[in-house]
């Protein structure tokens with residue numbers, strides 16, 4: 001097996017290669033003056049099981065094109081199989097036609113990857129695991145919430161209230177509370193499909209004088225998390241930390257969340273960012289080893 005750490009996930013890709021004791025192929029990449037992407041490999045792919053590690057967080061279109069170029073090139077250079085490790089899958093939130101005539105974007109992305117020779121995708125806490133199961137490629141969705149919870153445990157937080165948000169929130173809160181050994185709950189969120197404005201459920205919680213960690217899969221604009229932090233503060237929690245798998249943190253989302261009362265923000269390195277202190281490499285390596293036991 002050889003690992004290609006794509007330009008958007010160089011550190012994570014190298015970490016995965018090291019833990020797998022596999023060769024990490026160097027990739028030459030550049031952006032032409034008009035914005036187009038260039039990719040070149042410094043290695044032979046003939047008959048190799050190739051693992052490409054490339055996240056597709058912003059700039060998602062560029063990162064996606066690089067991924068497609070890498071996969072198609074590896075295929076044309078004779079790769080036996082191509083596994084794409086895409087820790088954050090762009091367009092996954094457009095997982096159906098919410099309004100008639102809209103694109104079903106994540107389906108299109110998966111079709112493109114398939115047409116470029118990708119045989120299988122590994123991702124982390126995808127937005128819609130059930131939808132991904134219906135698409136044209138096998139997609140393995142890995143859960144990283146307990147890695148985030150372990151981070152808070154290592155920091156010495158005890159009797160933590162694990163709070164989660166949104167549709168898949170209950171599973172997330174249970175996963176976190178298994179590690180943090182405290183109470184948990186979930187508050188629902190709703191986003192207006194036209195304006196994009198989020199409202200959160202004003203649920204009363206037993207969190208007075210408690211340390212609370214709010215878990216979510218993604219923080220993008222920060223709008224959802226700011227409202228959740230404010231609601232937790234309003235109920236007199238002792239501290240409120242924020243944890244997310246994919247810290248997109250668009251523009252000044254991080255600063256806004258901290259300014260609105262969060263005591264800290266922690267994310268994973270599915271998306272490189274200043275808060276990406278928890279590595280998902282062990283999770284991915286274990287999954288790759290389990291799924292590809294015979295690859296050499």
Ligand code: R5P
Pocket residue numbers: 165166167189198216217218219220221222223224225
């Ligand atoms: C929604 O389903 C997700 O779990 C996140 O809550 C959402 O994507 C966060 O977006 P934003 O940070 O823009 O409010």
